[in-house]
Amino acid sequence: MLKYSFKSSISATFLLICLLNAFNAKAQSTHNDAGSVTGYFQIDAQYYKADSLIGAPDVPEKMLSNAFGNINYSKGKFSAGIRYEAYNNVMQGFDSRYKGQGITNRFVRYQDQLLDITVGNIYEQFGSGLIFRTYYEPGLLFDNSLDGIRVISNPVKGLTFKGVVGKQRTFFTVGPGIVRGFDGELNINEALDTIAKNIKTKVIIGGSFMSIYQADQNPDFKLPENVGAYSGRINIIREGFNFFGEYAQKENDPSLANTSIVGGKTYYSYQKGEAIFVSSSFATKGFSFLLQAKRIDNMSFRSDRDASLQNLLVNYLPATTKQHTYLMPAYSPYATQPTGEVGGLAEMQFKLKKGSPLGGKYGMDITINYSQASSLKQINIDDSTTTSKLYRTNYSEIGSALYHDFFVEITKKFTKKFKGTFMYSNQFNNINIVQHNTPRGPYKNVLAHIEVIDLTYKYKSNSAIRVELQGMQRDNKDTLNLGSWAVGLIEWTPNSHIFVAAIDQYNYGNPVESLRLHYFYFSTGYTSGPHRIALSYGKQRAGIFCVGGVCRTVPASNGFAISITSSF
């Protein structure tokens, strides 16, 4: 592990120093144009205090920290970058395999109209990502970058080819599987430039192929060493209408994700995988309608068949449910079930005009959204002679309900100084499957009624007070799910540099009376341009933390935390 990061750090450093010096030599003659160095730093540290009541564990190190720094260099068609990460030790809630420090990302790129070549750590996405997407989300410590080579070419206008090959990052090393892929996309209107110039309907089509190679070292089974996946997509846009559809298939790929153990016997699944994602919308000024549907069957795709959790994922299966950001509606969010699910979302947004009876002086924004997800109904094909598991599914039959969310949100400005957001959400969650992946687990299904009131009073041109009140009513006899909650938040921003906030999350409906606790949390921060420092103190509830659509579980914690971010 260390060997990899050490070797790579030396090579990357040499590469960058050589590059920079080369440009420096050149820059002295042309002076002003030495290229530019930009960067980004983030340091998070927390001092932990054990609290047995809320389940915050004793941390032997007392203080834990996560830090990283990105430095990018660019000059004309050339760019290069490097990232250093340090975990001493990694903070609670993250995978403990993030241990120590090292260079985890470095690349060199040359980009021009015809050709774009990158060597090093690559972030790329084919179509909507159903068979390939590598990305980085520092807040969640998610990074599945491809360490290898990428070539992008635009031979003629409107036509783009992409090819990638490499291995994926996992913690401080790379995974065992070789990842190879190819994507082609044609924007028909751009390609037919002169003929299609005045055609209002825009059509873009694309297709991709991915293949993973991993040696079969299993003495008992003949596992496929090469696993292929393909997808096709189309995007049609005409004025306010937009239709996007993508269909993907994956060859049989027995892996940890689709293996089941029944009666002490391991059953490998030699089933093919399949995914379809459709998103269509109509939008005009002041009104929009969005409809999304998705069906996924056995689409966990990784560059290591034994990987689990968030590790070495090759593809990205988007959840088609609303992404909430208020605390209570985001309490138990939905996560895509790669083994099988069918679901959809419908959303209508409109604006009541200024001067209309309800719109008032400043107008009013209304959002109505319903989303739902169910599992697939699997009909087992019994095969007692082998240990391969096969099943049938069909499009007309669905399995058990996993999740629903109906919500209405109203945003209104009452006066020049006073505005508010009001929300109601009704959520159903099959906790056993969605959060614990155990269909016959001990948890009960949860139905929650959630209300949010968010009011902002701007008492001076750049000074404001914001108050949030939230409530969540659930079954208060369900000991595993902690019952009902109420939340109060007050935030004061005396000027654009400083904020002070206090939050109380009160678990008033906990089935166990002694656990009806207040979770107080205070935070304050200072921002100046791209630099920000924030301090916080208090109790954090165990739960799910979401950024950008990916969620991770954080344990309960109690203590003092500091966070510094800066870009230059």
Next chain:
Amino acid sequence: MKKIILALLLVTAFAFTSSRGDGDKIPTSIVKKLDGSKVNTNTFSNNGKPIIISFWATWCKPCKKELDAIQENYSEWTKETGVKLIAISIDDARSAGKVVTDVKSKGWDFEVYIDENSDFKRAMNVNNVPHTFLVDSAGKIVWSHNSYTEGDEEALYENVKKLIKGEPLKH
């Protein structure tokens, strides 16, 4: 050992090149217009007038508050200074379909692009949204600000006016 190497690298980097504050050009990345066509970010221009580049996402409440607040005065801003706002959505495949519906139903008049795999976001060193940049008449990035609190839009507009007059900008 690794720390020494990193320190060496940093020193080398700083010694020989300029930093963001000195006014870098907008880096090269490909982003998508709402009609599906691709645009190179290094072609962003506004006829010699300033540009505001604002990174946002459909799920980011403060981002939408900021853009709503700017929209209220946007026609005035453009009339007085000729400034243009380019809104870069960092929504991924999950919510990229929501960008056009949000923009239209909110009635925003900005130039909107989708940075679906965060290429431009990385090139601009944006980590958390909202993150707002100011680009001068020569196409150089001269100012940036992370996060949004009430009234930040007024400070931003003050800086747009300062930029036109050639006065030093305020952070």
